[in-house]
Amino acid sequence: MDIGTSMTRVALAPDGVVFNEPTSVAIDTRSGAVVEVGYGALDLVARTSRHVVVFRPLAQGATVDFDVTARLVSGLFERVGLSRLSRARVVMSVPSLATAIERRALRQAAIQAGAREVSLIEAPLAAGIGLGLPVQDPVGSAVAVLGGGASEATLLSLGGIVTSATRRQGGSDIDLAIASLARHRYGVVIAPTVIESLKIALGSAKGATRGLSEVVRCRTVDTGDIIEVDIGADLVNVALHDVVHAAVAMIEDSLSGAPPDLSQDVSARGLTLVGGQARMADLAELVAERTGVTVMVADQPDLVIIKGLQLCLEEMSSLHALFRDADR
Ligand SMILES: Nc1ncnc2c1ncn2[C@@H]1O[C@H](COP(=O)(O)OP(=O)(O)OP(=O)(O)O)[C@@H](O)[C@H]1O
């Protein structure tokens, strides 16, 4: 399981990825029962039942509500066909920046939901495994995970993280910045899903506008009327600037801390971007320009971690050493 700030993925060994939906859970507050998870739960936000409340229990890569996360995990088990009685063995990713308390909370949430055994692995390592990089060998592999609420740039070698730089910031922070800039400039409130699609359609890490804009329907702040506003790429690019440049600086940091021989490996083999935000237009190019290193964007960058976790589950015994570090 990869329970992220924005999206949750579940894979079963050996079936593969069976769930890839928003991290959200709808709970009946009278009984505590899980009504829906993922897109189904988000759909319930609009429908007003006083007893059903929709939660997004993660922020900045970590659980902010233990009990809700436990219910989310049990809802996920049910959704993918694992009964409580099956006592599943679970491998989960945590951001390398997660504290001991956050790790324990995640593990306990899975145990409370019925998991028999829970192993945690740090997301960049899971990503390295998912990418098929030689993470256990004495060579350096550079991986940056750019997610919804957390960003981390790491150099992996000999089954561990050699250097890393992390930030509790990601794509969701860009969405917030776009929302606030639109409110400022046009006095409107735009729905979160629309904001995200504007970011994806119009955003460029290098500020290229390509003459793009999109007309969106939204509400005015003062009267609540629905109006149409033409949002230009320049607004999106202004909003994403700080988060993107902080992520690039973070990647530069992690590379500059590398021991010389591993640094040489990175020069020879390049750096791979994973996580949803790795898809952002011009981002790889910007990182390459700023670091002087060859930058690749993984194929399906948001699924690399869950694929790595599936491999971990399948090859638990040979990869055993990797789990000890994350399980602190
Ligand atoms: N084409 C795109 N351009 C820019 N951002 C994108 C694009 N596609 C997805 N994203 C963003 O990527 C983020 C989601 O990435 P990902 O699924 O890796 O995060 P997560 O695992 O939920 O979060 P985290 O691991 O940080 O807790 C969202 O903010 C989403 O808007």
Ligand SMILES: [Mg+2]
């Ligand atoms: Mg993630």
